[in-house]
Amino acid sequence: MANILDGKALAARLREELMTEAQAFIEATGHVPTIAMLRAGDDPALLSHARSVRRSFEKAGFGFQEHELPADCSQADLSAKLAELNADPHVHGILIQEPLPNHIDEDALILALDPRKDVDGVHPLNAGLLQQQRGRYHVSSTPLGGIAILDAYNIDVKGKRAVVIGRSNIVGKPMALLLLHRHATVTIAHSRTQNLAALCREADIVCAAVGRAGLVTRDFIKPGAVVIDFGINFVDGKLVGDVAFDEVAEVAGWITPVPGGTGPVTSVMLLRNTLNAAKWLLETSS
Amino acid sequence: MANILDGKALAARLREELMTEAQAFIEATGHVPTIAMLRAGDDPALLSHARSVRRSFEKAGFGFQEHELPADCSQADLSAKLAELNADPHVHGILIQEPLPNHIDEDALILALDPRKDVDGVHPLNAGLLQQQRGRYHVSSTPLGGIAILDAYNIDVKGKRAVVIGRSNIVGKPMALLLLHRHATVTIAHSRTQNLAALCREADIVCAAVGRAGLVTRDFIKPGAVVIDFGINFVDGKLVGDVAFDEVAEVAGWITPVPGGTGPVTSVMLLRNTLNAAKWLLETSS
Numbered sequence: 001m002a003n004i005l006d007g008k009a010l011a012a013r014l015r016e017e018l019m020t021e022a023q024a025f026i027e028a029t030g031h032v033p034t035i036a037m038l039r040a041g042d043d044p045a046l047l048s049h050a051r052s053v054r055r056s057f058e059k060a061g062f063g064f065q066e067h068e069l070p071a072d073c074s075q076a077d078l079s080a081k082l083a084e085l086n087a088d089p090h091v092h093g094i095l096i097q098e099p100l101p102n103h104i105d106e107d108a109l110i111l112a113l114d115p116r117k118d119v120d121g122v123h124p125l126n127a128g129l130l131q132q133q134r135g136r137y138h139v140s141s142t143p144l145g146g147i148a149i150l151d152a153y154n155i156d157v158k159g160k161r162a163v164v165i166g167r168s169n170i171v172g173k174p175m176a177l178l179l180l181h182r183h184a185t186v187t188i189a190h191s192r193t194q195n196l197a198a199l200c201r202e203a204d205i206v207c208a209a210v211g212r213a214g215l216v217t218r219d220f221i222k223p224g225a226v227v228i229d230f231g232i233n234f235v236d237g238k239l240v241g242d243v244a245f246d247e248v249a250e251v252a253g254w255i256t257p258v259p260g261g262t263g264p265v266t267s268v269m270l271l272r273n274t275l276n277a278a279k280w281l282l283e284t285s286s
Numbered sequence: 287m288a289n290i291l292d293g294k295a296l297a298a299r300l301r302e303e304l305m306t307e308a309q310a311f312i313e314a315t316g317h318v319p320t321i322a323m324l325r326a327g328d329d330p331a332l333l334s335h336a337r338s339v340r341r342s343f344e345k346a347g348f349g350f351q352e353h354e355l356p357a358d359c360s361q362a363d364l365s366a367k368l369a370e371l372n373a374d375p376h377v378h379g380i381l382i383q384e385p386l387p388n389h390i391d392e393d394a395l396i397l398a399l400d401p402r403k404d405v406d407g408v409h410p411l412n413a414g415l416l417q418q419q420r421g422r423y424h425v426s427s428t429p430l431g432g433i434a435i436l437d438a439y440n441i442d443v444k445g446k447r448a449v450v451i452g453r454s455n456i457v458g459k460p461m462a463l464l465l466l467h468r469h470a471t472v473t474i475a476h477s478r479t480q481n482l483a484a485l486c487r488e489a490d491i492v493c494a495a496v497g498r499a500g501l502v503t504r505d506f507i508k509p510g511a512v513v514i515d516f517g518i519n520f521v522d523g524k525l526v527g528d529v530a531f532d533e534v535a536e537v538a539g540w541i542t543p544v545p546g547g548t549g550p551v552t553s554v555m556l557l558r559n560t561l562n563a564a565k566w567l568l569e570t571s572s
Contacts, residue, residue: 107420124421128414132455134393135410159478161485167466169418180453180474185485187473188466192445199447199471202488 002227002252003153007145010152011264018268019060022275031092033278034063035119035270036085039097040078040104041071046097053095056267062274065091071101078109086114089285092278093119093270116280119273122170130177136280141269143175145262146207146228147182148269153254155205155226157184163200165189165216165242166209171230175207196220208242216243224253230262288513288538289439293431296438297550304554305346308561317378319564320349321405321556322371325383326364326390327357332383339381342553348560351377357387364395372400375571378564379405379556402566405559408456416463422566427555429461431548432493432514433468434555439540441491441512443470449486451475451502451528452495457516461493482506494528502529510539516548 026032035057039046050066057064067085069077078100085091094117100106115123121130121140129137150157162184166172172188180186184205189196191210200206200220208216209230221227231242241258249255256262312318321343325332336352343350353371355363364386371377380403386392401409407416407426415423436443448470452458458474466472470491475482477496486492486506494502495516507513517528527544535541542548 111421124414124418125411126414127417128410128412131413131417131459132410135397159480161480173417176474180476183476183478185473185475185479187471188462189471190466190469192469193471194445194447 002249002255005149005153005226005228005254005256005261007149007256007261007263007265008259010149011268013152014148014265014268015060015271018272018275022060022062022271025275025279029278029282031090031278031282032061032063033092033271033274034065034090035093035095035274036065036067036088036091037095037097038067038069038078038081038085040069040073040101042068043099049097052267053270056271057274060271062271063090073101075104075108078104079112082109082112086112086117089281091117092281093117093274095120095270096122116284117277119270119277120170121174121273127169127174130174133181138273138277139178140170140174141273142171142209142230142262142266143178144269144272145265146175146230147178148265149228149256149262150205150226155254157182157205160184160204161187161202162205162207163187163189163203164207164209165193165196165200166207166211166230168209171209175209175230179205179207210242212242213240214242214244216248218244218247218251221248221251223251225251227252227255228262229256229258231258232263288535288541291435291439291512291514291540291542291547293435293542293547293549293551294545296435297554299438300434300551300554301346301557304557304561308346308348308557311561311565315564315568317376317564317568318347318349319378319557319560320351320376321379321381321560322351322353322374322377323381323383324353324355324364324367324371326355326359326387328354329385335383338553339556342557343560346557348557349376359387361390361394364390365398368395368398372398372403375567377403378567379403379560381406381556382408402570403563405556405563406456407460407559413455413460416460419467424559424563425464426456426460427559428457428495428516428548428552429464430555430558431551432461432516433464434551435514435542435548436491436512441540443468443491446470446490447473447488448491448493449473449475449489450493450495451479451482451486452493452497452516454495457495461495461516465491465493496528498528499526500528500530502534504530504533504537507534507537509537511537513538513541514548515542515544517544518549 213233229241499519515527515529
């Protein structure tokens, strides 16, 4: 049976370390690290995500704001609100909730985000800086959480084969880059990949980030491999990952459960990014 | 024996198409697409690269400028020259030649480049836009040349296994992203990769971009695979690629020779990027 990569316990530890650092920052600067979530419309999935971020931020004593525009708001309405949040010195992180309504030009909105406040690493400048490992940048909290788990369990990826299933801008691609920067040999797989199971079976580390419950089965996993499950799926009202946990745990060497795996660590990474953003802003404002 | 992917013949064809388009642009706007190369010092490799770009641009009737600062110039000198080139409406593309002297902060210089004039796709904003396939951006001419060759020979990469050897910002990483966007299953390999030959042998497409003569040998190649050689190495004064051509050609299905493979197409792609930059600038200047 695989060893469990206990994200919940790790998150508690990382949160405590972060709180100490945040407390020192607040005392030194008088700034309470604060995130603003911006959305158009009140889709239940957006509200649920905002609630969970709110809980995490309030528990940590960080600032939290929600800005909801009507689903039929104009591009100009959203841009104006974003400009206001960019300019507000009490807002350090901004999270634009997606999906945005179809009539909204998402690219224009994301390019208008102050990269220093882009705590989800979605601005192309942050994506490019990560890709080139150049200067200071934000990385999306989900892949950061995956890496933090590998680090916490001293799993060295250097020279190892890693397969990342999924190529989204906020999980798959940045996770692949983070693994590459740590000298893994990285393969990005996706919906068009042929023989996915055989491909994954060659890997020492398999990361699943597609949003398909139970996609990764026992036959995907080389005995002893590390399995990182970023999936968030609801099946019959129950949260499950992309990995068929019970059968995969029989062959894997290490595995993140869902819930209690990458999720809680991701939450702490969003706090971490918001504290980093607050520092970055203070250091670069005149 | 492998079929030859004839980059020289393709480049001639693409150059002709480009000339027609450029001629129409020049007639319509009065602007001659012009590149400026900026360097610090007179290292022979930099001079040789500049000479080859000059030849290609003059032959095409495009504008060409060289700006050489002394090797001991200051960061401020280089920044001032770059700002001047950014502001010059007669300069459409800027190519900062690397390596820069050790005392120069390369990141600061590259971030100061007008992304619209970044015909080598080195600005992190262009890198990030490519990564996310968002909006308008420049991509380095070398990987564009590789893709143009695949396209010209109707080699469909969708669902195919591709291995890119090398992870540089101007070849390996953008090539991997371009292949990923075309739905290949892409692996990035590098100096820390273990069992490189076995990894490559799984691939339908092998791209070599490391700068080590003869690295890719016969045992790297699955019979019938496509081999794209981006290597530029001089051995006993002779230009050779990263692929041991003679032996690999016996097993590969398709292969680019060196010289006469990716090189000539890369040259045309730099012209193409400079014409694109000229259009982009005109469309976005008031």
